[in-house]
Amino acid sequence: KIFTLSVLSLCISYAASFSPGNVAVTKPQSRAGWKPCFAHPTADSNDKVGDHVSDSITASGSTRRNFMSVAFSSAGVLVLPSLSLADDRSTKVLVLGGTGLVGSRVVGILNGMGVATVATSRDGRDGTVAVDFAQLSDSDLRSKVAELAKDCTAVISCVGAIGTGNDELVNAGTGIAAVAAKEAGVGQFVYLTVAPEVKEFAKDFDFLKGYIAGKSYSRETVMSTFPKATLIEPTFIYGGDEFKVNPPRVAGFYGEFIEGLLGSAPVRAVEGVMLEGFFKIALEPPVSADAVASAAVAGALGKSPNILDTHDKIKNASKLLL
Numbered sequence: 001k002i003f004t005l006s007v008l009s010l011c012i013s014y015a016a017s018f019s020p021g022n023v024a025v026t027k028p029q030s031r032a033g034w035k036p037c038f039a040h041p042t043a044d045s046n047d048k049v050g051d052h053v054s055d056s057i058t059a060s061g062s063t064r065r066n067f068m069s070v071a072f073s074s075a076g077v078l079v080l081p082s083l084s085l086a087d088d089r090s091t092k093v094l095v096l097g098g099t100g101l102v103g104s105r106v107v108g109i110l111n112g113m114g115v116a117t118v119a120t121s122r123d124g125r126d127g128t129v130a131v132d133f134a135q136l137s138d139s140d141l142r143s144k145v146a147e148l149a150k151d152c153t154a155v156i157s158c159v160g161a162i163g164t165g166n167d168e169l170v171n172a173g174t175g176i177a178a179v180a181a182k183e184a185g186v187g188q189f190v191y192l193t194v195a196p197e198v199k200e201f202a203k204d205f206d207f208l209k210g211y212i213a214g215k216s217y218s219r220e221t222v223m224s225t226f227p228k229a230t231l232i233e234p235t236f237i238y239g240g241d242e243f244k245v246n247p248p249r250v251a252g253f254y255g256e257f258i259e260g261l262l263g264s265a266p267v268r269a270v271e272g273v274m275l276e277g278f279f280k281i282a283l284e285p286p287v288s289a290d291a292v293a294s295a296a297v298a299g300a301l302g303k304s305p306n307i308l309d310t311h312d313k314i315k316n317a318s319k320l321l322l
Helices: 002-014 103-112 138-149 167-183 196-202 206-225 252-262 265-273 278-283 289-300 311-321
Strands: 092-096 116-121 154-157 188-192 230-232
Touching (some): 092 167, 154 167, 167 206
Parallel strands (some): 092 154, 188 230
């Protein structure tokens, strides 16, 4: 069980490239009284990131820093998105975080399909547009994403941070980006986040609270702004040629072996009767970065169910491009 234990430690030290501060996740509460922040795009461009999200994003004044003072739930129901790419404009996709483990693969798939693509990264490398979620104010981030998303049919966010002083701000940035995308007239949004069971398990670890809070903020904002958004929620992603601690990485050859092992019939049978928590997470097969990327593209093209929160759902969605 070396791998399953290491997966949990990585999920806990990574719990996402994918969920805001010193507060624990609470039970779901009503979203009554909330207004979409795109209805009042009046944030002061001089505000620092996370210090101020437009007052209309929540009746309680929630921002990227304090979102978890109010927590919410989203129904995990498989519903096929009604999105059909407009006939009068070509398909164009904005990929946020386009140079990471999954994001780079998303860009590669889209380019291979001949889809017009705009990609961002923290520093603008590899022909991407520089968009640093940790340095931009909320209003500047929103303006920048709205500008890049103009004429796009979909946005895919693969942005994430773990183990930094800005985990909450960076991970909450996708929520701001979703509002900007809506303002720009985008029809579909895809968000790579973290499995609910990992988020629940990790909530009691202080060093992950910022990560969890940011991911939770973005998830709820994405779902309230794009009710039929595609959410991809794996327990652990593997890929690449090497093992790393920060950010956590499991090499593709090893991850593929473990995926096959944990995906075998005997193990899946045990997983099916397991209680929630550590063992449930440990027995869920990891999923390859290639499969996650394919599922993300399928979501952007309106081919995927909207909640992909298990290994099997992600794998099945990844095959929709074939």
